[in-house]
Amino acid sequence: MTHTDGSRKRHAATGRFGRRSRDELLGLRTKLDNTDSMQKNVTRHESDRLSALGGYGVRKRGLQLVFFDGQTPDERTALRRGVKEQTIAALDRVTSVAAESDVEADDIMRTTVYLTKMDRLPEVESAYEEFFDGRRPSMTVVGVGALPNDADVQIEATGVDR
Known part of the structure; x- marks a missing residue:
């Protein structure tokens, strides 16, 4: 130096x-x-x-990380349902995409939730508890201004392929 x-x-x-x-x-x-x-x-x-x-x-060792794109509820759910229902619909889509890659719901290790209404976070947490039945992945929540399909929730995930 x-x-x-x-x-x-x-x-x-x-x-x-x-x-x-x-x-x-x-x-x-x-x-x-x-x-x-x-x-x-x-x-x-x-x-x-x-x-x-x-x-x-x-x-x-021996595990492969798998990254899944952000999933939103379908347009109809996004326009007509609340944050909790949108979260469950987005999680359904995440687990469907994961299943196509042979990744089970229990192997989803981490999610990022993009949320347009941060004051509705308790609804997202309630949906996670209901959907994952006590064993949920880690979750990061990011506040955003707008999402596709006018949704209030978008969820991306990382899983492991065993």
Whole structure:
């Protein structure tokens, strides 16, 4: 590192000037990863990236993440029903699309709910409890101005293919 006065700072870990090499960093990461033999998850870090195609995130070995596009209720339901009914209809569509990919409802791990009326969140939560019968996926709710079909709810999901 060079300071404004032109002097350079010695790296505390290596005792040298400048940064560690990529090989040193990867060697340290491997050493750290090998110290925990109980680790059940594979974690990829941005510093491990060796190609632009590498993925990042945590998942159990042998599982494949499956991403599903946002689903809205049909236009008739969107125009004539409340938020709870729209949520159930959107969840029905999500599980139908998931089933086409051989992903069961229990294998849906995460959802993002886009909601036009944030004050109606209790209705969405009630619909989730009813639909998933106690074991629901994690849920993130995002407030939006408008959705397709004039719906109040759109749901996208991530599941695992076992």
